[in-house]
Amino acid sequence: MMLEADKLCAWYGAAQILFDVSFDVGRSEVVALMGRNGAGKSTTLKAIMGLVGRRAGGVRFDGTELLRLETFQIARLGLGWVPEDRRIFTDLSVRENLDVGRRPANGGPAWSEERVFELFPNLAEMRERPGGRMSGGEQQMLTVARTLMGNPRMVLFDEPSEGVAPLVVERMAEAIVEMKQLGLSVLLSEQNLHFAALVSDRVYILEKGHISWSGAMRELEASAQVQRQFLGV
Amino acid sequence: MNGLANASSLFFLSAGLSLIFGVTRIVNMAHGSLYMLGAYIAYTCATSLGGVLGFWGGVLATAAALALLGALIEIALLRRIYHAAELFQLLATFALVLLLSDVVAALWGVEDLLGPRAPGLRGSVEILGRQFPEYDLFLLVVGPVVLVGLHLLLTRTRWGTLVRAATQDRDMVAALGVDQAKLFTAVFALGAALAGLGGALETPRQPANLGMDLSALGDAFVVVVVGGMGSIPGAYVAALLIAEIKAICIGLGTQTIAGIPFNFSKLTLVAEFIVMAVVLIARPYGLLGRAQGMPRHAAAIQDPIEPAGRRARLLALAVLAALLCVPLLAKASPYTLVLGIDVLIAVLFAASLHFIAGPGGMHSFGHAAYFGLGCYGAGLLLKLAGFPMAGAIAAAPLVAALGAAIFGWFAVRLSGVYLAMLTLAFAQIVWAIVFQWEALTGGSNGVLGIWPTAPFNSAWVYYLLVLALTLAGVLAMRRILFSPFGYAMRAGRDSPLRAEATGIAVLKVHWIAFIIAGTVCGLAGALFAFAKGGISPETIHVSRSIDGLVMVLLGGMHELAGPLVGAPVFTLLQDSVMRQTPYWRGVLGVVILALVLVFPMGIAGTIAGWAKRVAR
Numbered sequence: 001m002m003l004e005a006d007k008l009c010a011w012y013g014a015a016q017i018l019f020d021v022s023f024d025v026g027r028s029e030v031v032a033l034m035g036r037n038g039a040g041k042s043t044t045l046k047a048i049m050g051l052v053g054r055r056a057g058g059v060r061f062d063g064t065e066l067l068r069l070e071t072f073q074i075a076r077l078g079l080g081w082v083p084e085d086r087r088i089f090t091d092l093s094v095r096e097n098l099d100v101g102r103r104p105a106n107g108g109p110a111w112s113e114e115r116v117f118e119l120f121p122n123l124a125e126m127r128e129r130p131g132g133r134m135s136g137g138e139q140q141m142l143t144v145a146r147t148l149m150g151n152p153r154m155v156l157f158d159e160p161s162e163g164v165a166p167l168v169v170e171r172m173a174e175a176i177v178e179m180k181q182l183g184l185s186v187l188l189s190e191q192n193l194h195f196a197a198l199v200s201d202r203v204y205i206l207e208k209g210h211i212s213w214s215g216a217m218r219e220l221e222a223s224a225q226v227q228r229q230f231l232g233v
Numbered sequence: 234m235n236g237l238a239n240a241s242s243l244f245f246l247s248a249g250l251s252l253i254f255g256v257t258r259i260v261n262m263a264h265g266s267l268y269m270l271g272a273y274i275a276y277t278c279a280t281s282l283g284g285v286l287g288f289w290g291g292v293l294a295t296a297a298a299l300a301l302l303g304a305l306i307e308i309a310l311l312r313r314i315y316h317a318a319e320l321f322q323l324l325a326t327f328a329l330v331l332l333l334s335d336v337v338a339a340l341w342g343v344e345d346l347l348g349p350r351a352p353g354l355r356g357s358v359e360i361l362g363r364q365f366p367e368y369d370l371f372l373l374v375v376g377p378v379v380l381v382g383l384h385l386l387l388t389r390t391r392w393g394t395l396v397r398a399a400t401q402d403r404d405m406v407a408a409l410g411v412d413q414a415k416l417f418t419a420v421f422a423l424g425a426a427l428a429g430l431g432g433a434l435e436t437p438r439q440p441a442n443l444g445m446d447l448s449a450l451g452d453a454f455v456v457v458v459v460g461g462m463g464s465i466p467g468a469y470v471a472a473l474l475i476a477e478i479k480a481i482c483i484g485l486g487t488q489t490i491a492g493i494p495f496n497f498s499k500l501t502l503v504a505e506f507i508v509m510a511v512v513l514i515a516r517p518y519g520l521l522g523r524a525q526g527m528p529r530h531a532a533a534i535q536d537p538i539e540p541a542g543r544r545a546r547l548l549a550l551a552v553l554a555a556l557l558c559v560p561l562l563a564k565a566s567p568y569t570l571v572l573g574i575d576v577l578i579a580v581l582f583a584a585s586l587h588f589i590a591g592p593g594g595m596h597s598f599g600h601a602a603y604f605g606l607g608c609y610g611a612g613l614l615l616k617l618a619g620f621p622m623a624g625a626i627a628a629a630p631l632v633a634a635l636g637a638a639i640f641g642w643f644a645v646r647l648s649g650v651y652l653a654m655l656t657l658a659f660a661q662i663v664w665a666i667v668f669q670w671e672a673l674t675g676g677s678n679g680v681l682g683i684w685p686t687a688p689f690n691s692a693w694v695y696y697l698l699v700l701a702l703t704l705a706g707v708l709a710m711r712r713i714l715f716s717p718f719g720y721a722m723r724a725g726r727d728s729p730l731r732a733e734a735t736g737i738a739v740l741k742v743h744w745i746a747f748i749i750a751g752t753v754c755g756l757a758g759a760l761f762a763f764a765k766g767g768i769s770p771e772t773i774h775v776s777r778s779i780d781g782l783v784m785v786l787l788g789g790m791h792e793l794a795g796p797l798v799g800a801p802v803f804t805l806l807q808d809s810v811m812r813q814t815p816y817w818r819g820v821l822g823v824v825i826l827a828l829v830l831v832f833p834m835g836i837a838g839t840i841a842g843w844a845k846r847v848a849r
Contacts, residue, residue, distance in 0.1 A: 070407070089397070102391075
């Protein structure tokens with residue numbers, strides 16, 4: 001197993017958001033975390049990265065327990081995080097943004113500036129542009145590229161299809177497929193069933209901080225009843 | 234030209250402060266102290282070693298020593314408080330000011346120490362028919378050199394890129410695998426080294442003295458705020474602007490405007506703060522600054538304040554009864570009454586500060602201004618306008634209210650560190666006016682002979698008067714906090730946008746609150762003037778503003794009873810410590826540090842927390 005969460009709990013201040021969430025992601029597997037707004041999808045990813053106030057339970061990444069580590073140590077183990085609000089450094093140019101993400105290869109495939117520009121040709125044309133003067137879609141691509149520069153072995157992907165143009169969504173799907181082919185594991189938080197179905201092998205559904213359903217992507221696609229019960233609005 | 238040379242030192246000082254703030258979001262109050270320490274260390278190197286090695290080697294050694302000290306401070310103190318409330322960070326670093334000030338006094342003594350002139354640059358050159366020291370010319374050049382060096386470091390190296398990224402979003406930088414702790418330590422060390430360099434280079438021009446820390450801090454604040462927090466080029470532009478304005482003021486000397494002789498050189502202290510106020514009003518984030526992103530870790534949600542329960546009321550009555558009995562002790566020890574009056578005035582002062590700082594969320598770093606206006610208002614009305622005592626005490630709060638109305642109008646438009654700095658700047662303006670307008674205020678001599686008239690001329694009657702007025706002031710503010718106005722005030726603090734959306738004029742509400750606090754504070758000042766029989770600029774020094782904040786924090790910012798507990802504890806502590814040791818500032822610094830690190834909820838807050846846990 002690449003990532004194993006064992007009864008993971010997380011709090012923001014006094015409010016508990018995650019309750020005994022357990023799941024796992026295998027090597028070069030793409031797993032989707034689905035669920036409605038506020039179910040705890042983003043919080044799960046942040047809890048793995050050590051970005052919530054308090055955590056309990058356990059998360060192991062490639063055998064290493066993450067709960068006692070600081071965020072930068074977790075990242076250095078080879079975990080990349082693509083936040084939903086992108087969090088581009090707006091004062092820095094595209095190049096500089098990539099430079100912040102750069103880390104030596106750590107058993108995973110080695111990415112270079114040139115290779116991420118191959119994956120996202122748009123970015124190659126705006127190397128010196130400040131992050132603040134890019135469109136939402138361009139920022140989304142830069143966020144993914146910045147994460148890949150860290151040569152992660154696994155990527156936590158938060159809502160890549162939200163709020164960007166269909167063309168960018170397509171690029172995101174391609175990027176995930178390419179990562180999988182390179183042997184990376186991906187944990188994807190997603191509300192869009194169509195997008196998730198395109199790239200994921202398995203699904204966990206979160207509801208109010210609990211895992212309420214899990215299974216193969218095919219099963220979820222086949223069951224209108226499960227979709228209605230857990231994902232319908 | 235002279236201004237240009239002054240600008241360099243000012244720039245080093247401010248660039249360090251700005252850099253540290255940009256990355257760590259902490260306003261390092263101890264920055265002036267690091268500058269002062271730099272001057273003293275460089276002085277020692279230059280005089281004990283002597284020669285080229287002693288001076289120039291000393292300058293470099295000073296920068297290295299300060300870098301080391303900076304790293305130490307960051308690791309031992311700041312690292313623990315990055316996630317604390319802003320006010321705590323300001324206070325913790327201010328504790329360092331107190332500590333370092335006593336360390337310097339203990340190591341170097343209280344004499345001013347003028348360093349030797351720089352070897353190799355002792356002469357002067359003639360420029361445009363004027364003699365200009367070579368050393369000043371050197372300073373003039375070294376400023377831009379360091380500016381360019383810093384700029385290259387920040388834009389051309391990966392380290393610089395990481396610093397700029399961390400300035401914007403620390404968590405994201407960490408999530409990309411960057412060890413922020415090391416980055417922050419390095420930035421703080423660099424900032425401290427720059428401050429030390431600034432201090433070291435000033436030793437041949439100005440004697441190192443114990444007042445340097447706060448005056449340098451004030452200057453650096455102004456420069457950084459004018460230039461824009463976190464902007465290095467902004468710091469340079471602002472340092473030039475401020476240094477030039479000061480040089481011009483001194484150069485003009487006494488001029489006659491419309492038949493009235495006017496001494497411009499006395500304007501220097503006020504001038505820089507006027508520049509700052511003008512810039513903040515026109516460009517709230519400084520000349521080259523940008524709006525700061527909201528901090529990602531918002532302050533913890535506060536429990537709503539509650540009216541006193543039956544037990545609390547009984548306790549309050551018991552305390553009141555005990556206070557009424559104090560005059561009975563006066564026969565045995567007359568000092569008790571003097572101390573009692575001090576304590577009551579401190580309570581009124583702290584309660585008025587808590588009124589805007591706690592429920593209002595406006596952390597004023599210049600509350601001494603309104604205390605001073607009340608103090609001097611009462612004194613001058615009595616002495617110059619011939620008011621009777623009652624009239625002076627009644628009118629003085631109005632003087633303070635007027636000051637609060639003017640300053641508050643600007644202050645409520647800002648928040649966080651900008652508000653802290655602006656209020657501090659206003660307090661410095663009041664201090665400078667009082668200090669320099671000798672004809673009216675008596676300058677550093679102050680105003681003497683302000684004694685209460687009969688029947689208040691016996692200490693116990695005056696004590697009762699102070700008790701009655703303090704009680705009235707505290708109860709009135711308490712009543713206001715439980716009125717719709719008080720709710721609007723807290724709503725405006727917790728969520729300005731939502732409060733505006735429900736129809737609360739947040740700025741107006743906070744402005745009125747600011748005036749109320751100023752008025753009550755003015756009353757405390759007036760009572761203080763009559764209690765001491767005289768007033769001096771010392772009364773309104775920055776340290777009084779800080780004392781007030783310490784009292785409020787000691788009691789607990791989030792408790793209504795906070796200032797009522799904190800002020801007496803602080804006053805009694807200060808009274809007993811001051812008599813024991815000449816190093817009471819250092820002791821106070823340690824107390825503040827302990828407070829911030831161990832009891833972040835304050836005394837009343839900690840007790841209330843225990844009570845709640847027991848009740849559960």
